[in-house]
Amino acid sequence: TSKQVRPFITFVLGGPGSGKGTQCAKIAETFGFAHLSAGELLRKEISSGCENGEMILDIIKEGNIVPSEITINLIRREIELSENRKILVDGFPRTNENRIAFESIIGVEPDLVIFFDCPEEEMVKRLLSRNQGRIDDNIETIKKRLEVFDKLNLPVINYYSSKGKLQKIKAVGTMEEIFEKVYPVFTSLRFE
Template structure:
């Protein structure tokens, strides 16, 4: 089973992707977390991508495609949850030649809903996300705010996402594997929607 989870920044797809990975026993791939990890380590890839992430811009396709191919070559025999990937039609078309997707989940939420969530979002040293209002970090865990969680950056990322996502949705709609989910609810209610929808898709 291979599932792609798509949605705007701050919609909760990362949290749900990890829950789905645990539920179905799948490998979790997050392009955003992988890129931020490279930045944190100061690798050559991290240096190339740091400026793009700080400004909320998409990382160039060649870097993204090379990173994803390397991930699949290391983990190709397992099922996968692709968290926020593919982000462009070019990536979606390349993905078709690498993995066969069982379903593509679209998290739907307004820009206002995203902004209200991002206000309380923090991450720990491993990149795990928490929300100071709805999903607080465990006691003793040190957290910080991400550079790309500033309101103006979130706005730019949200609008950039809308411009990029429609061709991707059309691509998967034609294949009949697109599942829409209302992402505005609680973590539990969104997960319930996912499990019901994916059960039907399967």
């Protein structure tokens, strides 16, 4: 069945407010990908009231990183449940430890990694003006999220760049202008 086909996995990376979620929604709709957002999966865990929820809430409120095993298990479950073999993983891996754990637990490497490169002041502006502000969209937590991004996520991005897997997109301009740069990355892909 289609389930046995190895999934085509795209990691979508970028700082907080770089527009990962916005662009993933457009990619999913245009190119028929399933969209898994690590942040959304964690927020769902919080609202489901499960035993990990409170701990996850405390971590997110501080702008810190949730332990790898929690995020990876959530992503793995979604990949297994999805009939779609073309998968966007939005906001993951956050750290090199995340990356290594994913490769060993799920047993696959990403086929493609997209990095939305956005200036810090633009990211801050977007997050502060988000319509329904999230619990982590206040200035202190945003600063912490940016720090965590520089310290832990940039090394992951550099790793994929050194492997020749990284597609870097300058994430400035309107959502449509950015999507125009994303579009050719996906039209040039060939799926088995």
